[in-house]
Amino acid sequence: EINITRSGAIFTRTAGEVSQAGKIGLVTFKELKEKLPGLSRILERAGGGNLRYRGNDVLPAEGTVHQGFIEQSTVNIVEEMAAMIQCYRAFEANMQAIRAQDSALQRAVTQVGRVSPR
Template identity: 40%
Template sequence: MIRGLYTAASGMITETTRTDVISNNLANVTTTGYKKDETVSSEFERVLIRRINDGQVAPQIGELGRGSKIDEIYTQHEQGSTQQTGNTFDLAIEGKGYFVVDTPQGTRYTRNGSFNLAENGQLVTNEGFPVLAEGRPVQINGNGNVTIGADGRIALDNEQIATLDFVEFDDDRVLKKEGNSMYVAPQGERSRQATGKISQGQLELSNVNVVSEMVKLINAYRAYETNAKALQSEDSMLEKAVNEVGRG
């Protein structure tokens, strides 16, 4: 019975974590460039069940599960749909690639191309972090026509002034989320020129499917509820064993 308590509790912990991940996905369904997270769970190793008091050799009658755990929470980097905005400094990435941003914590990467032009002429994120071009903040001086090509080349009145840092990694899974649609790469991880394309006047939307996430949320809730009822049953049987069987 004690083992049953731990088994049910582990299932509840697993589903609580899964629910948190799904809830975060749903909360970011309108966040530009957001990539949804997924949980991977597994069972603890099963043990054999043998019948006792049945001669010298106890026959095997089955297996007993010992609960579950979350193995990994990983980010799905699949492409999100794009939305036309018409804004000069809205940039969407089609295919592989990340913009490079300078933050107080160091260099960060993002697919959120909702940029603005600061008063000092720098191209910045919504948080005010400079967007980098050739390792330096993008500086756009003047009120002329700004065009940004598919490869990141920035032109002011048809005169090229900079090229956005536009990179990709061999495996996107090495990147770790850091909030505000930013990613950090492990120390020593090398990037290369991105193979994707930049589209001016568009934004990449979140890749979260609301209907799919709601179905997952319902399933997680039902699994949690099942484990909670199992925990209550185990607790009730343990109470009887202590207060009635033990007393007899």
């Protein structure tokens, strides 16, 4: 059995004995919203696909952990699907324009220098 407290502490129960197995780190990056355009300046790779904060401005988070809850998406699926379809249509239109340009260039290359009888 695994229990997670609101502060992020992870407890396991094995053979009736409860022990702390770890803690989920809840932190807030100071002024992250202002720094979003330059994330590479404030975050660095920490191995295993993880990132870590470069500075010492890591503050304790104000959030809590809730065990047994399912996190809901913050994405509106209908809007995102419509945006994806719009992007796909724009992609298809651009591909068609590229094919037309490629065809015109191909004709120009093969017909340049060709002497036509009069």
